[in-house]
Amino acid sequence: MYAVIIVVVFLISFLYTYYRGKERLKAxxxxxxxxxxxxxxxxxxxxxSKLPNQAFFDVAQFPELKPLQDNWQVIREEAIQLQNQIKASEKNNDAGFNTFFKRGWKRFYLKWYQESHPSAQQLCPKTVALLESIPSVKAAMFTELPSGSYLGKHxxxxxxxxxxxLGLVTPNSxxxxxxxxxERYSWRDxxxxxxxxxxxxWAHNQTDETRIILFCDIERPxxxxxxxKINHWFGRNVMSAASSPNDDQDNTGFINRIFKYGYAVHHYGRGLKERNRRLYYVSKWLLFGIIIGLILLPSFL
Structure with missing residues (x-):
């Protein structure tokens, strides 16, 4: 019986996510x-949630974030100084943003659902101090979207x-x-x-200039x-497992420690898809069917 409940919950989850909003991914x-x-x-x-179900919110609904915008030039200066450190993951240890790197997107982590990254404390102390003064900021990074870069729908x-x-160095276009x-938004300094x-x-930089912003996750009110409290606990104890380092002194969360093995399987799958598209999809759906079968099997024993 429990297996049927799991499948029903999964189907409800799929339908909830698929029909959320006006724009949809392929089923x-x-x-x-x-x-x-x-x-x-x-x-x-x-x-x-206290927030309505809509794409964009008025920044004024988050007054605690005002110090960030008030000090945007201070933050911008530190971002520019470490621009060479804003880069893609070099060790396949960033599961959350792995697909973006091949599009040219880059990042430098400031904090991730726990303490600030030691590398960030050393290289951009003023920005880190501002972020640490705002408890609702759960994660933060500098992100770069170079000229011509495109991030697909997700x-x-x-x-x-x-x-x-928060726009720091943008084309202002x-x-x-x-x-x-x-609904479209264009970044401005x-x-x-x-x-x-x-x-x-999705995002696209169709200009000849790069774009650097301060990118933060704010705890949903x-x-x-x-x-x-449940939201805070989940972020602290589950989302923190997806922490990714800037360098060797930073912590790597459990999810990203095992991600390299999943990436190897994914890489093999991409190779199979290029060699034999039909076999790839047959294997994919067969694997999915086996997983569902294993979940349901105890209900028939």
Whole structure:
């Protein structure tokens, strides 16, 4: 019986995520997407959220973030000084953003659901101090989107946070933008926006200039204190396992320590897809069927 419940929950999770918002991923992609597997958690987060179900929010709803925008030039100066450190993962130890690196996207972590990265404390102490003074900032990084870079449509997996972007070095052009659930925003120096990253979104820099922003995950405000505590606990104890280092002195979370093995399987799968597309899809759906069968098997014994 428990197996049937698991399958029903999975199907409800898939449908909830697939129909969330105006923009959708292909059903076959959404079925295997990480956002589907976290949907039971996300239904709780959005169901008890103080925020409405919409793509973008007024930054004024988050007054605690004002010091970041007030000090954007200080943050910008530190970002420029360490620009060579804003880079892709070199050891396949960043599961959350691995697919972005091949598109040219780069990052330098400042903190990730726990303490700030030691490397960030050394290289950009003023920015780190500002971030540490704001408890609702759960994760932060500098991110770079070079000229011509494109990030395809995707959903972020976790609804316990909302996303904050602060323009630092931008083309100040409508040709450098992010689109969230069919609503478009163009970055500008010193300007900020907040959006729900669990909606389908994508970004494109069609200019000849690079774009650097401060990128933060802000703990989603919940309607009741007990719900806020659950959200905070989940971020602290589960999301922290996805921590990725800038260098050897930074911590690597459990998820990213094992990711290199999953990446090897993924790399083999991509090679199979290029060699024999039909065999790839047969193998993929056969594996999925075996997993479902193993889940259901105890119910028939």
């Amino acid at each position: 076959s992609r959404q079925l295997f997407d990480h956002s589907t597997f976290l949907a039971p958690v996300n239904m709780f987060m959005t169901g008890f 959903r972020d997996p976790y609804a316990g946070s909302v996303r904050y972007h 409508d040709d450098c933008f992010i689109e969230v659930d069919q 010193g300007e900020a926006t907040v959006f729900d990253e669990t909606y389908v979104h 919940m309607k009741w204190g007990w719900a806020q």
